[in-house]
Every structure is written in structure tokens, then in C-alpha cells.
Amino acid sequence: MAGSPSRAAGRRLQLPLLCLFLQGATAVLFAVFVRYNHKTDAALWHRGNHSNADNEFYFRYPSFQDVHAMVFVGFGFLMVFLQRYGFSSVGFTFLLAAFALQWSTLVQGFLHSFHSGHIHVGVESMINADFCVGAVLISSGALLGKTGPAQLLLMALLEVVLFGINEFVLLHLLGVRDAGGSMTIHTFGAYFGLVLSRVLYRPQLEKSKHRQGSVYHSDLFAMIGTIFLWIFWPSFNSALTALGTGQHQTALNTYYSLAASTLSTFALSALVGEDGRLDMVHIQNAALAGGVVVGTSSEMMLTPFGALAAGFLAGTVSTLGYKFFTPILESKFKVQDTSGVHNLHGMPGVLGALLGVLVAGLATHEAYGDGLERVFPLIAEGQRSATSQAMYQLFGLFVTLMFASVGGGLGAGLLLKLPFLDSPLDSQCYEDQVHWQVPGEHEDEAQRPLRVEEADTQA
């Protein structure tokens, strides 16, 4: 029925109406609730007799810009690896992120910074919103090519709320530390998306199998994404850690961890590759696992050696996951994980949470000095022992997996299966033409767009 008039009319209206509704509702909520915070509003700031040079902007904005580049350039281009889904990969990332950053400003604002009836925004809320967007994009990576943009927006609508609640429970109720989001971002985003992918399982997906791989230049575009994620990850993990030594140490740890995960990825990729040949999928993804795995612990006294060891392990696990576990995930668990988020965000995220348990459990006043107040305030104040903090960290992982699975499965899963939603047919997955006006690949074809098979056994 892909070509039927009613379906075309529905498609024509579904995305516009949803975008307009979401943007309209968000704008109204902004009008009512969102205000500049005292570091952003001149009238409030100068009342406090602060120096301009002390404005948090100068300590956080460069990190924000790096995070922003990761979200839009990094995630956007990383997903361009699919040969005929480049427009959708970078375009839907763009759309999802632009909506989710507004929506998460509201959700996180209500939960974290709601005072006297208002949400107060500034560079910290910008970073927090981009972090939440990161989780949404991770989830979308598991669905890539199998969902339409309206479905993705609905996913974001729900996921942002669950993300905010999970984050609130972990950071505020449980006193868990997770500066770079091994749990709140990577584990949550990955398992939310994977459970959702399970609910949306397509037994006939092999009809689109021929478009599921990359071509030579799509792999090069994807490397743009990889490299921007890799270089800026130290800024991601350190964007919201304590000023001064806090940001400094977090960035340094992440830098080392990524270097080690790159070496283990190349080693393992060649080891398991046919004839010892490297696989671009591994390099594009598993080399980044070092950033994920120190998301929780990079603000702690991980030590440079600890960072290398963690990164090495993460690159290894992630590469082996791509080689051996992704096929099983589809055949045995019926999870079709398009861009392998289980390998890049899922397993390394869980490992990162466990590493956080370990490093938190080893915290001492001697090792952290005055830094203990900033990293583990409850230990510094004597309310918790290091072991107790470690237990809370472990419980935080458990809570995150619950929220992600139940939320992804029941909530978003059922929502995205609403029958009127415009979802691509099994034979039209991973295909830009379903959603975009696509030019040819060569000059002489420029006026002759690629054809989508309009007939389909489902129709």
C-alpha cells in the first residue's frame, strides 16, 4: 500500500503535524516556566557583585561546544555508514536532537532546577540537555533504518521523561556519581533502544538486507563521526565535573582510556578478521568504547594506568561483541541492532558502571584530599562509607537497567507500534527515498531518482 493515496496523504501530514505540535507545546511551556538563571541574566548577576571573568560560561562553554559537536557531528555522521540512508542518518539525528534538547530542558528543569515556579537555564542546562540528547541518539542507533521520523520523535518524547526520572533517582535520591553517564546515558540509552528494537522485531527484515551494509565512501563519512566523537570525549566526560582539578583529571583519564581502546580495537579486529583484515565497523565504533567505560569513574582517582586498563578492556569487549554477539542478538534474542549500540554503549556502559563501583569502593580521604567533598560529598561528610557508596553505585546500575527495559519495552514499544504511524515496509528499510527526495549518485542520473519498490508483500 506504499503508493496508495491515503497512505501518502497520511505521510504528508504526520511528520509536519507532530513537529508543529511538539514545537508549539514546548514553546508554551517555555513561555510559562523557563527563565534565565543568575549567571545568564545581567540584572540578577550584577546584583551579586560578581566579576565577569567568574561567570561559569567561561569554565563550561568550551566543553559545551565540544559536546555539541559530538552530538550533531559525531552521532550524525557515525550513522551515515549505511549506503542508502545517509540523508536520514544525519537528518533525523538533527531533528531528534533539536527537539529533545528543548524537551529535556523542560523535563530536567522540572526535576532538578525548579525554584519559585520557574526553571532556570544557562550553560549547565545546555550541557545537561545535550547529555540527554546523547541517550536518545544512542537508542535511535538500534532502530536506525527501521523507523520513520514521527516514530523517533515519539520515542524521544517518552525517553526524555524516563531519562530525567532515572537520572533524578540516581543522582538525587541515591547519591550515585555518574559524571560522564556510563549509566544514565550509555546504559540507559542502549538498553532502552535494544528493548524497543526487540518489541519492533521484523522477521522479514532480510528483504532489505542488501542495503544494510556500507559502501566505500559511506564508511569514510562515518569516520568523520567517529573521529569527532573520539577527540571530544574528554570534554564530554568532564563537562559537568567539579571546576579546576575535577575537569582536568576527568579529561586526562578519558584521553588515556580512548587511546587504549583504540589499540585493543585494532588488535582484536585484525585477530578475528578474515585473513587478518581490519573491519571498519570495529574501528568506527569499538575504538570509542574507552570513552564510555570511564564515564562514571573518570572523575574519580582512577589513575592513568587504570584509565588505560579500562579502555583496553572496553575496546576488546566491544570488538568481540560486534564479531560474535551481534549475530546472536538477532538470531537468538530477536534484537536487530542496526548500529551495534549494544557493543558500543551497552556492554561498555555496564562495565563502566561496575568500574565505578570498584573505584568508589576504594575512595579514601588520603587519595582525594579536598577533592573528596566534590566527588563523594556523602563520604566526605561521613554519611557513607566508601563501601556503602559502592553499593549505591551498583544499585544505580540496577535501577537504570530497570527503567531502560521497562520504559523501552512497555512504554515506547507500544507507542511506536500504533498502527497509524508511518513505518517503512520490510522491503524499504535503510532507504532514504521513503522519507526524502533523493538525487542520483552521478551527474547523469541527477534528474532520475532511485526507485523504491512500491509493491511489497505486506501491502
Add this chain to the structure above:
Amino acid sequence: MAGSPSRAAGRRLQLPLLCLFLQGATAVLFAVFVRYNHKTDAALWHRGNHSNADNEFYFRYPSFQDVHAMVFVGFGFLMVFLQRYGFSSVGFTFLLAAFALQWSTLVQGFLHSFHSGHIHVGVESMINADFCVGAVLISSGALLGKTGPAQLLLMALLEVVLFGINEFVLLHLLGVRDAGGSMTIHTFGAYFGLVLSRVLYRPQLEKSKHRQGSVYHSDLFAMIGTIFLWIFWPSFNSALTALGTGQHQTALNTYYSLAASTLSTFALSALVGEDGRLDMVHIQNAALAGGVVVGTSSEMMLTPFGALAAGFLAGTVSTLGYKFFTPILESKFKVQDTSGVHNLHGMPGVLGALLGVLVAGLATHEAYGDGLERVFPLIAEGQRSATSQAMYQLFGLFVTLMFASVGGGLGAGLLLKLPFLDSPLDSQCYEDQVHWQVPGEHEDEAQRPLRVEEADTQA
């Protein structure tokens, strides 16, 4: 005559001689007039007993680098969308920008910072120069594919001067505020280029129509430009605003405005698209209109809601402009606007100026607090009422449109029509081979360059 010896010889010498002359003259002027300012020159700085940490470098240089990335990566790759004009798009952007930044350092220096016979340079002059380059590149977007590099350099030679004078009239004589350049950069650059394109109208341009579209991978390259412009626009608008809350608030407003223009662009693109399909041209361009539209007002008390509303409107107007107005612009007004600068910079720039009129007219001491001195010093000092400031802002828009139209039309238009200038034939527009040694598109063609039709009815 494209292939005739004399023409080839002319082409061979025209660009080199112009580059050498312009660079030589610029260097001489630098030798005579340009000196380090007191924040750049150690001997001057330390005399003032300043701390190194107070150096303006640390408050502006990260923003400068983001602006720099927008100019060279953003504009450069955004224009790569043309299927056979990628080398020229990114290459001529590079050349124009490298010349214009030097030339505008001189022109802006003479007008804004000429003391005791010298121009004093530092990070602020670097940002100002890059801003002027932005206007030049906007203008070149209207001419893309239809002009040779020598013509573009001559355009820059004149446009930089007019840009500097217009900016001087607005900011210094009229006391107009325009931190992110809705007027001075976007409106000026767009209408300068559009009027110029009108003067250079080519009735036979359909001879090159088959090269005017994109191909699949050229659209992906263009998205690199889009995304870098989008992520760094908050730095662009805030690069020269007041330190502290000034930069903080400006960045935040721009971030929201861009998010909203992205949603309205997707909504409108699908709504007006064939079968509800999205159009890459809209996403690549109109999603950026949110940055343009708050260029004047983002340093003012726009409020987060105001930023969303402005961005939403700009994305809408811009997308509709691409769909409905660009064809009319060519058929009725004889303006061939290659990359649609009227939709991305022209209309959103004018809207942004009008928004500035509105927000300036609402300025009160209560809303701005101590910030009033920095944003509207003339109101703070009691020299002007808010309404009067609003009128000046409106007059500034009028002045800008005059300078752009008259300058673009009479000055640059006549200059670029000089008969000896090497301009591509109607059948050779949008074609890299006119200016570059071009390899094939595939390995087996690497030694067999594409052929340009040497014969032409003009010849």
C-alpha cells in the same frame, strides 16, 4: 573562444596577478599601519600591570575559533552541494576568505581602531574580520558557479569597504546594536549578492541547468557545512557581546532559536514536499535561519520563549522561500540565486532586524539591570528612550539595504562586468573543470578528466 590561445593565456595570468597584487598591496599596508594592540604586545601589556589570566584572549579566542570554523568549514562545505562544483565551492571560499580577512582588518582598522597613525590588532579584530568575511561569503553564495575567482576577489575588494562603512554608520554614527549581524552581515551580504546577481543575469543559464543540482554524496558533504554552522552559531552571535552574562545569554538565545528553526524547517519541508518527502536543500539551509534571525536581538532580553518563537518563524519563512519564492526570484526578478541566500540570509536577516526593533523598543531598566549600560548605553545614559532606540534600529536596516543595493548594483556589478575578466560561459557554469585540474570520479577514470564543452554559442 574558451579554447583560444589568447583567452587561455589571459586566464593563466589573471588570477595569479590579481592574487599577487592584492597580497602585495595588503602586506605593504600592514607594514605601514598594523601593530599589535596592548593585549597582544607583551611590552605594552605588562606596563599596565595586568594579570595574564585577564587577557581578553581567554574570553574571546574560543569563540573566535568557532567562528573561524563556521567561515571555513561551514560556508566552504555548505556550498559543496553542487555536483560538479565542489572544488570551486570549498576552494574559492578558502581563497576569498583568506584575502578578505586581511583586507577587512585594514578597512575596519581604519574606521574603528585607528589611533596615532596605527591600526591595533588582536583577538577582537580577528573576530571582526571573520564577521566581514561572512558577509562576503554570503554574497558569493548568490553568484556561486557563475563567476570566476578573479571576479570574486574584485567583489570582495569592494564589498569589504562598503561593509566597513555600513557597519561604521550603523554602530558608531547611529548607535544601532547588531552584535550577531542580522543587518550588517546577513542583510547586507545577501542583498549585495542578490543585486549583483541581478546585474550579472544570464538569460541562457539553462545551458548549465543539468549541473545545477546535487548528487547523493555532494548533499552529504554539504551537511558537514550545515552542521558546523548550526552548532557554532551560538558562538558567532556571542563572540563580541559583553563579557560575562552578555556572552552567556546571547549563546543561550541562539541555541534555542536554532532548535526551533530546525523543527519548523522539517515540518514545512515535509508539508510542501512531493508525497510528503523532505528536501535536503531546506534542511541544509532553512534550519540555520534561527541563527540569523536572532543576530540583532540575541544579546537583548529576548527571553527563551522569544528565541524559540523567532527561530520557528525564521525556519518557516526560509523553507517557504526556497519552495515558492526562489523560482519567482529568477523568473520575475531575473535574480539567479544559486544557493538561496535570499531565503537563508536575506529574509531572516530583515526579520532579525525587525525583531531587534521590537525588543529594543521594549527595553527597560528593570529588565536589564546593570546590563543596560552594556547593551544599550545610550538608553542607560538617558540620551535615548527605548522607542527612540527602536527607531534608530529601523533606520539602520534601511541604511543597510541602501548600501547593499547601491553598492552591489552600481559598484560591484559594473566592476565584475569588465569585459576582460575571465567569466565562465553560459554552458560552463557550475563546472569545476573551468578552473581546476579535475580527476575522474572513479579509479579507472583517474587519468581521464571530464571534458568541458569547448564550443559555445557565445564564443
Add this chain to the structure above:
Amino acid sequence: MAGSPSRAAGRRLQLPLLCLFLQGATAVLFAVFVRYNHKTDAALWHRGNHSNADNEFYFRYPSFQDVHAMVFVGFGFLMVFLQRYGFSSVGFTFLLAAFALQWSTLVQGFLHSFHSGHIHVGVESMINADFCVGAVLISSGALLGKTGPAQLLLMALLEVVLFGINEFVLLHLLGVRDAGGSMTIHTFGAYFGLVLSRVLYRPQLEKSKHRQGSVYHSDLFAMIGTIFLWIFWPSFNSALTALGTGQHQTALNTYYSLAASTLSTFALSALVGEDGRLDMVHIQNAALAGGVVVGTSSEMMLTPFGALAAGFLAGTVSTLGYKFFTPILESKFKVQDTSGVHNLHGMPGVLGALLGVLVAGLATHEAYGDGLERVFPLIAEGQRSATSQAMYQLFGLFVTLMFASVGGGLGAGLLLKLPFLDSPLDSQCYEDQVHWQVPGEHEDEAQRPLRVEEADTQA
């Protein structure tokens, strides 16, 4: 023998074992020797009663991120110009850099910051490590396409040590200034690679000649590298100069120099090009020579005019080098310089060193004021005259050339010729398929990888 079982097995194990060994050894050395420095470790920092805002992180980290982008995005994509070697170009850059940054942290640490049995790391060591990586990548540019990844890792293993020693001799023993590395990075890296390329000379390389050029889109990918190198070079040269005016002036000088080298590159490229057509190879490379040539002198009182003049000269020399000298280098000197590092780094590096000699020789107390202590401490303290400093600078160039040539020739050259190392056959150079699982270039070929000729006369 490419397809023989034993060779395939050797290839399968060579890279993995080397990566695992190098990463393992590095990690052990990190565990024993590497510790956070007092700006990174909260316990040490707060003991000093410092303010968080004073942490060096805020003055250096934004520059570090720009340098990091240059190393991974800039160098990585610049080398993608080869039509069938894109995966290797960006992939091996990634691998080499990830290893070399760890290894140089150790080597530079032992030589520069070894106190009480430990190496202390922080943002400065991160920048220094990335600088050393830059030299390694420059060297690899001369070998591109003719060496396997295991050979490159061995090269890095040796080169990092020699780089560290040369840098130690220059900066610490001779008191030479070289903030942006005209000598230590560019001259060293270039001649190390060129001598190595001489030792590895392949008389039968024309068997792979058909893959040595670019194709249309590979040139566009390479421009991504060029533009990122170009925009961030001011941060590269200023990353480790004195805080305040030191960084400010260095960035400004570099910005001007690059602008001028861009104009001279376009001028010369059109002048020497066939029919006056521009050559992408020149634009991609020679336009960057302005950054190299002020590597030594940009922290000195070069003056804005001096920066323009230097950049102009460098762009000219570099473009002429590509046109006229590269062919001679191969035919007469038997040096096969794949990406022309002699033109971009070698000659401009030597020119930059000589420019440093000149500018150092002109240093006076009047010109530098308090800045003299920071730029030329030995002159400020009266231990050296300006002329004497100039002589030391010249001697530094001589030492660098010695270390690079002897090291590259004897050491690395012999090491890389070890017969068991997996080196591509003469007919398989510049070919990704030797090292990677490569998809087709078009959708319909996605399952049909390109074929590498398995038979070879060497076999």
C-alpha cells in the same frame, strides 16, 4: 606469495601481537611511573590553596582540543586524497596517533618532567604528546601507501624516542626556542620520513601508479583535513607559549601567515598549472605552509607584516616544490614522497627555523618589554646576546637535521626492512584491500569487494 597460507597467517598475527605488546608494555610503564600532576590531582592542588579558576586547564585545554582535532581530523583526512587508500589513511593515522601519544607521554616524561621517580601528567603533557604525534604523522605521510600498519608502529616506536631526545637537546641543552615546532616537529618529522622513504625505495612502484592519484570525492574528503588544519593552526603554535600576550600574539601571527600562504598558493598554482587551472594538491597542502613557517618565530616579535611575508614565501616555495621538486626527488634522489611532506613540512620547516634565527637575532629589550623573560629568558638574564641566541637557533636546525636523517635512515630504515614484516607488494601499494575488508563503491557491488591482484612478480 600474497595469498599463501603462511603469509596470511603471519599477517593475521603480526598487527594484533604488536598492538597488544605495545599497549601492554605501555600500561605497565604507566602503572610504575605516571602520576597526576599537582594541577590535576585535587589532593595536591588544594594543598597549594589555589583558586579553581587559576587551573592551567582553562588556559590550555581549548588549545589542546584544537590541536587534537588537527592531529586526528586534520592529518587523518588530509591523507584520504588517495583514491583507494581512504580507510588506511584515516585508520592508520588513528592507530599511530593513539599509540604514539601514550609512548611520547612516557618518553617526554622521562626527559622533561621526571621527578622523585615519577612522570607527572596534565594538560601540558597532553599537548606535548600530541605535538610528538604530529611529527610521527608527518613522517608517515612520506610512506603512505607503501607500508603496513605494523611497520608504521615500529617507526613510531623509534621516532618518538628520537623526537624526545632531539627536543630535549634543543630546548633544554641548547636553550633554543621552537614553540610551534618548525624544527622539532616539521623539519624533524619530514626528514625522518623522507630518509626512511629513501631506504625503503621501491624501484617497481609504477606497478601501483594507477592508484596513486585522487578521485573527485577523495579530494573533497582531503579538503576536510586541510581546512581543519588551517583553522586550528593558530592554536597549535600558541598552545604552549607563555600565558596572556604570549598565546595571544602567537595565534595572531599564525592567522596572518596562513592567510598569506593561501593567496600565494592560489597564485602560484594557477601560474604553473596547465591552462592556468588550479591543482587541488597545491591547495590541500601548500596553503598550510604558512602555519609551518612561523612555528619558531610566531611567539617572537615577528610583527603582522613579518607574518604575512613569511606566509607568502612559504606558500610560494611549497607550491613550486610540488610542481618541480617532487618529480626530481623521486627520479634523482629515489625518494618517493607520497603526500609531499618535503614541500609542506620539510622546506617550510627549514625556512621557519631560519626565520627564527633572524627574528631571534633582532631581539631587544625595547621590543619585548617584560615579554623578553618569557620568550628569551637567557637573553633577559644577560647570559646570551641576541646574536648568540640566533647562532644557537641555527645550530638547533643542524642538530635536528642530523637526528632526523641518521635516525630515519639507520634506525627506522633498517628496522622497517626486517624481512618478516608485512609490507605490501609493489603492485599492491595504495590499496586498502591489503589491510581492510572493503565494501564496493556502489550499492550493487556492496557484496562484491574489489579484487587485489594476488599474483605478483615478487612472489
